[in-house]
Amino acid sequence: MNTSPHNDNLDQPIIDTTPTSGSAAELANLVQYGLTDSVAARFASITSKDSEFVPGRVARVDGISTFVHASSTDFRAVSTFARIAHDDEFEIEPAQPTVGDWVLVRPGKNQDPDEIELVLPRSSLLARKRVQRGKEEGDEQVLAANITTAFIVQAATYFNSNRLEREIALVWGSGATPVVVLSKTDLLEDDDPSEVIEQARLSAPGVEVFAVSGITGAGTDPLRAYTVAGSTVVLIGASGVGKSTLLNHLMGHEAMETGEIRESDTRGRHTTVTRxxxxxxxxxxxxxxxxxxxxxxxxxSEEALAKTFSEVEQFLGQCRFNDCGHTGEPGCAIGAAIKSGELSADRFESYKRMGRELEYEETKHNPAVKTEHQRRMRVIAKNNRQKNRAKKSRNK
Ligand SMILES: Nc1nc2c(ncn2[C@@H]2O[C@H](COP(=O)(O)OP(=O)(O)OP(=O)(O)O)[C@@H](O)[C@H]2O)c(=O)[nH]1
Ligand SMILES: [Mg+2]
Ligand SMILES: [Zn+2]
Incomplete structure (x- = not known):
């Protein structure tokens, strides 16, 4: 196997945290794949102990074969024995490498396959629960690792607030920052996205909202603030919303195939099939x-839910009765906030619905257990009550 470093990136800024000469030059090839100083330092500390390891980043997973861009060459590796590289080497955690993972490959000798042996601890991990009819639920699908930002793409012509709330919660739960991208603005009447931007903002407090056309490129410039060196941006959304079209525009060439959408129901046909x-x-x-x-x-995902519905949670604990069910009880602060227009009834409904779904997950095997969501709602209510009492006594 040719393990000499690529020469074309040697003039790029080289991370200087690497202790051994040579390894810094090798890691330089990974700069184009989003290498950061802290990842480089972790790699260097591992390769200084075991120089056979080749650092890399997972670019694609095809069944049992994983495509890895590495410091010296690209690999098609297997990952039968991969484990997370904890600093405490006694703690062995098996890992299924996913797109975006930083990994250490041990090149195979003779006829042996190249093996991904170690996966660096993940700074973020995007995962969803698989929903498969007729199959046992609870199985998680890991979508991507070590992402900084997720572009949540929805067609401006086909905006769905409930879906957006779910997508935002999914991303907050990963540890990355969500950014809402409304696509296909060229299809809007008058090319004017202001109304749908307004709608999206109501479902996305604290989240940036942009409107773009991946075809004309209109509105895409501000997105480049998120795609700076060292950042990893994942595009998520329903099929046919224009993820690959936007990606091609940002790349400046046709890196991914894009597909027609069905006239009948305006859905996509799943043109992109692998991450x-x-x-x-x-x-x-x-x-x-x-x-x-x-x-x-x-x-x-309770924290993620709370972040997604931050404006709802401020009203908890303000009701006359501590155990208020917010269904028309006298002195209900939620009801009052909805009536005065301070709180959207739709948002409160979504918050309750998604909270119930999480509760179902936690209680389906043990109905007696107090759920994290319930516990959280109680803690927030109590904190809000204390704050209010403090405020009142200050104002006396
Ligand atoms: N008019 C218009 N059409 C667009 C835009 N973006 C995407 N399209 C069209 O929408 C269809 C689907 O686009 P894709 O980029 O393949 O959608 P995708 O989200 O990658 O879909 P999957 O890969 O199936 O998940 C294609 O026919 C695109 O040409 C846009 O900004 N404006
Ligand atoms: Mg696509
Ligand atoms: Zn209430």
Whole structure:
């Protein structure tokens, strides 16, 4: 196997945290795949102990074969024994490498396959619950790792607020930052996206909302603030919303195939079938994904739900009765906020519905258990009550 470093990237800025000479030059090839100083430092500390390891980044997973861009060459590796590279080497956690993972490959000797042996701890992990009719639920699908930003793409002509709330919660749960991208603005009457932007903002407090056309490029410039060197941006959304078209525009060439959408129901045909990591010319990285039909949150997504509905939670704990069910009780602060227009009834309904779904996950095997969502709602209510009391006594 040829393990000499590529020469074409040696003049790029080289991360200087690497202790051994040679390894810094080798890692330089990974800069185009989004390498950061902290990842480089982790790689260097591992390769200084075991120089056989070749650092790389997973670009695509095709069944049992994983395509890895590595510091010296590209690999098609298997990952039968991969485990997470914890600093504590006694803690062995098996890992299924996914797109965006930083990995250490052990090149195979003779006829042996190249093996992904170690996966660096993930700074973020995008996962959803698989919803398959007739099959046992609860199975999680990992979509991408080590992403900084997710572009949540929805067609401006086909905006769906409930879906957006789910997509935002999914991304908050991953540890990455969601950004809403309304696509196909060229199809809007008057080319004016202001109304749909307004709608999207109501479903996305604290999240940036942009409107673009992947075909004309209108509105895409601000997105480049997220695709800077060292960043990893994943595009998610339903099939046919224009993820690959937008990605091609940002790349500056036809990196991914795009597909016609069906006239009958305006849905896509799943043109993109595998998740794929693609380097931008400036050192940023984009990950294209196949359209996701349904979005279900993985268990443990309570914090993500709270972040998604931050404006709803401020009204908890303000009701006259501590155990208020917010269904028309006297002195109900939620009801009052909805009546005065401070809180959207739709948003409160969505919050309750998604909260119930998470509760179902936690309680289906043990109905008696107090769920994290219930516990959280109680804690927030109590905090809000205390704040109010403090405010009142200050104002006396
Ligand atoms: N008019 C217009 N059409 C668009 C735009 N973006 C995408 N399209 C069209 O919408 C169809 C689907 O686009 P894709 O980019 O393949 O959609 P996708 O989200 O990648 O779909 P999957 O790969 O199936 O998940 C194609 O026919 C595109 O030409 C846009 O901004 N304006
Ligand atoms: Mg696509
Ligand atoms: Zn109430």
């Amino acid at each position: 794929q990591l693609l380097p931008l010319p400036n050192g940023g990285v984009l990950i294209d994904t196949p359209g996701i039909r349904s979005i279900a949150l993985v268990s443990g």
